[in-house]
Amino acid sequence: MTAPVLLVTCADLPDGEPGGHLLLEALAARDIPARWVAWDDAGVDWAGAPLVAVRSAWDYDQRPAEFLGWARRVADAVGDRLLNGAEVFAWNADKRYLAELYATGLPVVPTLVAEDEGELPPAIATYEQAVVKSTVGAGGRGVVVFDGVPGGPDDLDESALLAGPWVVQPLVESIRSVGEHSVFVLGGRAQGQVRKVPAGEEIRVHEEYGGSSTPVDLDPQAAACASMVLAHVERAHGWRLDYARVDLLQHEGRWVVGELELIEPGLYLDVRPELAGTFADVVAARLALS
Numbered sequence: 001m002t003a004p005v006l007l008v009t010c011a012d013l014p015d016g017e018p019g020g021h022l023l024l025e026a027l028a029a030r031d032i033p034a035r036w037v038a039w040d041d042a043g044v045d046w047a048g049a050p051l052v053a054v055r056s057a058w059d060y061d062q063r064p065a066e067f068l069g070w071a072r073r074v075a076d077a078v079g080d081r082l083l084n085g086a087e088v089f090a091w092n093a094d095k096r097y098l099a100e101l102y103a104t105g106l107p108v109v110p111t112l113v114a115e116d117e118g119e120l121p122p123a124i125a126t127y128e129q130a131v132v133k134s135t136v137g138a139g140g141r142g143v144v145v146f147d148g149v150p151g152g153p154d155d156l157d158e159s160a161l162l163a164g165p166w167v168v169q170p171l172v173e174s175i176r177s178v179g180e181h182s183v184f185v186l187g188g189r190a191q192g193q194v195r196k197v198p199a200g201e202e203i204r205v206h207e208e209y210g211g212s213s214t215p216v217d218l219d220p221q222a223a224a225c226a227s228m229v230l231a232h233v234e235r236a237h238g239w240r241l242d243y244a245r246v247d248l249l250q251h252e253g254r255w256v257v258g259e260l261e262l263i264e265p266g267l268y269l270d271v272r273p274e275l276a277g278t279f280a281d282v283v284a285a286r287l288a289l290s
Helices: 020-029 064-081 086-093 095-101 121-122 220-237 275-289
Strands: 003-010 033-039 054-058 112-114 130-134 142-144 166-170 180-186 189-197 210-215 243-251 254-261
Touching: 003 020, 020 033, 020 054, 020 275, 054 064, 064 086, 086 220, 095 112, 095 166, 095 220, 095 254, 112 121, 121 130, 121 166, 180 220, 180 254, 180 275, 189 220, 189 275, 220 243, 220 254
Parallel strands: 003 033, 003 054
Antiparallel strands: 112 166, 130 142, 130 166, 180 189, 180 243, 189 210, 243 254
């Protein structure tokens, strides 16, 4: 193999996700050349790549139509050499999937969809405290907590929200104590876990909002929950998921899915550097099948 595996990032992160050099080193240790490329770089030869892995295209939610169009073109050029694939990306980019999964009875945070401003107040009023976010969004952008709207639509301040449609969920109070736990499922197996906690009264666990992350031992129940939900997604859609990060919360005494990250989940290599080697093994296994 002479052409490098392409690790897909965005223009703002030319060296990839934090710790991205570890991925290059892990792949090199397996005699797999690789390089970081921005998804919107018109000079990239996608068709010539032995494998394309989206890693840190963290601006996709601001240009979703453009990103998903790019993914479809790459899939047309390389087929299943685009890990997870364009159909998975399109499904996962729209948080309506959470309502879809919740409706099947899977362990998912209760999720309603408000298609327009008229549907938003009654959806919010369903919960004592409601978390509202755009159906297309990432990085905690546009997440707003409401205390219900007893006065009706006129009492609802939508100024902090991103454009709709929106998903509406109850505020899961354990986010501030237990935190959000991410289980990394690579090559079909739960491989590691990270605990993320917000700062103060914030509910967003991202570092830009003051959150912090620490590695923890893989919890068997968390791993089972993550694996069960992903297996359902694969069966229901006929997909193979090469990689996933499942963000979990403790709700009503059990682990439930807060979000599935199937497009460009950060591997938290700063606290779980060993996942670079695990991801490299996934790449090596896929190349062996080509």
